[in-house]
Amino acid sequence: MTTTAGDPRQDLLGVLGDVSARAFLTLAWRTTAPDYRVELVDFEEGVGSQFLDYARQEADSLAQRTLIPYDPEWLLRDHEYFLLLQAEFPPTNLFDQIADFQNLLTFKRKNLTKPRLYIVAIQAQGEVVLFGKRMAYLQVLKQKPGLFAAVWDGSTFNALSDSIATFSQRFDW
Numbered sequence: 001m002t003t004t005a006g007d008p009r010q011d012l013l014g015v016l017g018d019v020s021a022r023a024f025l026t027l028a029w030r031t032t033a034p035d036y037r038v039e040l041v042d043f044e045e046g047v048g049s050q051f052l053d054y055a056r057q058e059a060d061s062l063a064q065r066t067l068i069p070y071d072p073e074w075l076l077r078d079h080e081y082f083l084l085l086q087a088e089f090p091p092t093n094l095f096d097q098i099a100d101f102q103n104l105l106t107f108k109r110k111n112l113t114k115p116r117l118y119i120v121a122i123q124a125q126g127e128v129v130l131f132g133k134r135m136a137y138l139q140v141l142k143q144k145p146g147l148f149a150a151v152w153d154g155s156t157f158n159a160l161s162d163s164i165a166t167f168s169q170r171f172d173w
């Protein structure tokens with residue numbers, strides 16, 4: 001996202017508040033450090049709306065925080081945030097791939113191994129905003145040998161036949 005001379009958080013809120021804003025999900029697996037393999041995920045409109053809501057909530061929270069100089073050793077408090085310019089991004093192929101996210105390979109179910117992170121790309125007003133989250137504490141639920149998993153639909157249990165990925169309402173960056 002490019003920013004005006006003003007507060008970049010206001011630019012962020014403007015892009016996310018646009019009625020044409022759409023969310024896209026990518027999954028990233030670590031290949032050879034510091035590089036990643038990134039794939040675009042197809043999902044239903046309702047899922048995209050949920051990711052867009054999460055991004056808007058995160059942007060609203062960010063708008064209330066105080067900017068402090070970037071220090072990779074500093075543990076951010078709830079009321080603080082860092083701002084990294086593109087020239088300050090870590091050396092990796094991740095951001096180059098995400099810049100062209102709509103042309104990434106499409107994720108296929110047979111490839112479901114736990115990714116290192118996921119990135120939600122929000123596109124509106126000719127801009128792209130990225131929100132990333134490590135998958136370290138999130139889970140992929142699936143049927144495993146020796147275990148029986150069931151899904152409760154409100155009245156009955158049904159055998160779990162598909163893998164289920166969990167996602168957070170918050171983002172790391």
